[in-house]
Amino acid sequence: MSEDKNKNIQDINTPDDKFIxxxxxxxxxxxxxxxEIHIEPLRDYFLEKRxxxxxxxxxxxxxxxxxxxAESIWVLGFGTGCGSIEIPPLMTPRFDAFRYGVQMxxxxxxxxxxxxxGYLAIKTLKRxxxxxEQMPSPKYVxxxxxxxxxxxxxxxxxxxxxxxxxxxPVDVYVAGCMPRPEALLAGFVQLKKKIKEGRAEGAxxxxxxxxxxxxxxxxxINDWNMPDYNW
Amino acid sequence: MNDxxxxxxxxxxxxxxxxxxENLTFVTCRKENTISLITHLRDREKFTHLVLLTAVDWIExxxxxxxxxxxxxxxxxxxxxxxxxxxxxxxxxxxxxLWEQVATYQRELKEMFGIEFPDSPRLNEPFILExxxxxxxxxxxxxxxxxxxxxxxPRIGRGTNDPEEYMKSKLxxxxxxx
Numbered sequence: 001m002s003e004d005k006n007k008n009i010q011d012i013n014t015p016d017d018k019f020i021x022x023x024x025x026x027x028x029x030x031x032x033x034x035x036e037i038h039i040e041p042l043r044d045y046f047l048e049k050r051x052x053x054x055x056x057x058x059x060x061x062x063x064x065x066x067x068x069x070a071e072s073i074w075v076l077g078f079g080t081g082c083g084s085i086e087i088p089p090l091m092t093p094r095f096d097a098f099r100y101g102v103q104m105x106x107x108x109x110x111x112x113x114x115x116x117x118g119y120l121a122i123k124t125l126k127r128x129x130x131x132x133e134q135m136p137s138p139k140y141v142x143x144x145x146x147x148x149x150x151x152x153x154x155x156x157x158x159x160x161x162x163x164x165x166x167x168x169p170v171d172v173y174v175a176g177c178m179p180r181p182e183a184l185l186a187g188f189v190q191l192k193k194k195i196k197e198g199r200a201e202g203a204x205x206x207x208x209x210x211x212x213x214x215x216x217x218x219x220x221i222n223d224w225n226m227p228d229y230n231w
Numbered sequence: 232m233n234d235x236x237x238x239x240x241x242x243x244x245x246x247x248x249x250x251x252x253e254n255l256t257f258v259t260c261r262k263e264n265t266i267s268l269i270t271h272l273r274d275r276e277k278f279t280h281l282v283l284l285t286a287v288d289w290i291e292x293x294x295x296x297x298x299x300x301x302x303x304x305x306x307x308x309x310x311x312x313x314x315x316x317x318x319x320x321x322x323x324x325x326x327x328x329l330w331e332q333v334a335t336y337q338r339e340l341k342e343m344f345g346i347e348f349p350d351s352p353r354l355n356e357p358f359i360l361e362x363x364x365x366x367x368x369x370x371x372x373x374x375x376x377x378x379x380x381x382x383x384x385p386r387i388g389r390g391t392n393d394p395e396e397y398m399k400s401k402l403x404x405x406x407x408x409x
Binding site: 122149157161220223 | 383
């Protein structure tokens with residue numbers, strides 16, 4: 001894929017950029033006091049730094065922290081595909097994921113886990129990447145349904161990805177089409193086990209293989225208007 | 232229903248009249264007459280509701296078929312108008328002045344089939360696909376499986392089994408007669 005297809009934020013001023021809506025383009029506005037302000041709407045919400053590998057300070061502290069992390073998993077309430085319909089009953093009295101220390105959060109900045117619930121279209125993948133990068137480390141990904149494993153029934157579709165682990169690191173897969181909330185609870189139990197053993201190092205893996213993940217993401221996202229970590 | 236069909240047959244020279252049900256009739260109309268036929272049906276015959284606008288790719292005949300389905304809410308009858316446009320130069324007159332929501336259908340058809348509707352609002356903005364650089368994906372010459380295999384890292388080991396053979400080999404591995 002050639003360079004010019006991967007639009008980054010620095011190409012935003014090119015007049016032939018058909019993908020960026022006019023109101024998202026950088027421009028100069030005049031405030032009520034008559035002061036000129038230069039604004040770049042897309043850049044405002046971007047992280048400005050590459051993710052970094054965080055090394056544990058000591059084994060004992062890390063073990064304690066992992067116990068604490070595993071017992072309080074805060075999940076971002078973000079449904080990507082048909083599997084998101086399994087998430088609301090998860091919090092109801094019948095399944096009651098709160099027993100396992102699982103609760104929903106409204107914003108990625110407060111979440112430690114994200115459920116990728118089913119197929120991911122390219123358009124959704126773009127949002128998922130932005131959300132994943134905004135989540136504080138350590139962060140966990142729970143992939144729900146066959147579509148995240150090998151594409152599922154959408155394996156030959158022009159617009160849905162086949163393998164999620166090429167775009168963001170995945171900790172636990174829950175197979176099925178669709179898995180029931182019990183399966184999702186089993187996935188959470190598995191995730192807790194993995195965190196306590198210290199094997200859920202998805203965020204560090206993402207930082208280590210950052211260029212590989214970015215390359216895969218940019219291979220399919222052609223209107224790239226997300227951070228490139230190069231300024 | 233029959234008198235409406237007779238009327239539009241004489242006025243707009245529609246052909247291929249097919250009665251699917253007693254309250255649904257398909258007619259085929261020439262490209263130039265289509266918008267005036269729809270306007271006539273909406274204003275005179277009170278087909279005030281547009282059910283849908285869709286397209287079919289007849290790649291063998293080198294044609295796109297556009298289908299407008301109109302509904303008369305008082306008489307509870309539907310009429311579907313089919314029109315053929317050339318596949319090489321797919322341009323159709325826009326109907327967004329009759330119903331505003333047609334513009335959304337036309338945006339979809341522009342993106343998925345590459346059919347042009349001049350003057351239709353927001354036609355060239357991305358609708359579902361963001362940053363699509365290939366030929367429109369609903370055209371039948373677009374090989375979606377090939378594109379998916381080349382683009383989306385298919386997981387190695389994925390295969391299909393004939394359920395009967397597979398269960399036989401699982402249940403009776405040593406007895407080929409069963």
